[in-house]
Amino acid sequence: MNNVQQEFEETLKRIQSQNGVVGVIVVNNNGDLITSTLDNRSSVSHAEMIMKLADNAKGFVRNLDPSNELTVLRMGSKRREVLVAPGKDFIIIVLQKQNHKSFMKSIANSL
Amino acid sequence: MNNVQQEFEETLKRIQSQNGVVGVIVVNNNGDLITSTLDNRSSVSHAEMIMKLADNAKGFVRNLDPSNELTVLRMGSKRREVLVAPGKDFIIIVLQKQNHKSFMKSIANSL
Numbered sequence: 001m002n003n004v005q006q007e008f009e010e011t012l013k014r015i016q017s018q019n020g021v022v023g024v025i026v027v028n029n030n031g032d033l034i035t036s037t038l039d040n041r042s043s044v045s046h047a048e049m050i051m052k053l054a055d056n057a058k059g060f061v062r063n064l065d066p067s068n069e070l071t072v073l074r075m076g077s078k079r080r081e082v083l084v085a086p087g088k089d090f091i092i093i094v095l096q097k098q099n100h101k102s103f104m105k106s107i108a109n110s111l
Numbered sequence: 112m113n114n115v116q117q118e119f120e121e122t123l124k125r126i127q128s129q130n131g132v133v134g135v136i137v138v139n140n141n142g143d144l145i146t147s148t149l150d151n152r153s154s155v156s157h158a159e160m161i162m163k164l165a166d167n168a169k170g171f172v173r174n175l176d177p178s179n180e181l182t183v184l185r186m187g188s189k190r191r192e193v194l195v196a197p198g199k200d201f202i203i204i205v206l207q208k209q210n211h212k213s214f215m216k217s218i219a220n221s222l
Contacts, residue, residue, distance in 0.1 A: 060193070
């Protein structure tokens with residue numbers, strides 16, 4: 001494993017070890033599944049929907065300002081909190097239980 | 112003005128008075144513009160994109176769990192933070208400058 005892969009794996013482990021995190025999915029910008037802690041069927045289905053959502057969100061922020069760029073997309077729902085972090089090459093999707101506030105707070109604080 | 116309208120107007124004023132809030136748009140669930148602090152053209156264009164995004168997000172959280180419901184959608188970008196709060200009858204869209212953390216923090220804390 002080279003340094004980049006190692007850093008990648010460590011980052012994933014760190015996210016997954018956060019309180020209330022129930023799943024982490026990583027896809028590349030073509031929508032191909034890179035890695036996931038969920039089963040393959042759910043991962044592919046979630047990734048497909050998230051890619052569409054992220055594309056729409058990217059379009060929206062560019063509509064606000066053409067030089068603007070989406071950094072994070074978050075969905076709160078009754079039972080789940082979903083965080084989508086689009087990167088240069090990958091999109092990281094984190095599924096979290098709704099009652100665990102710590103991760104969302106730490107993200108809000110780091111904005 | 113009846114009580115409901117008054118409460119509605121007061122809520123909007125309260126949101127708009129938050130640090131860094133640059134615009135508030137309210138649409139009904141058919142996508143019709145109810146009120147906005149932005150010009151009509153921008154409001155209609157933003158509302159249209161947000162309706163599509165919110166529909167996709169609703170679909171996604173229901174895909175996670177059919178009895179689940181979207182409560183909030185947030186987009187962070189380099190220059191703007193966008194909050195979308197879908198209600199029973201209305202969708203409230205709040206546009207905020209990215210550097211103002213207080214509103215996002217207060218929302219994260221209230222989750």
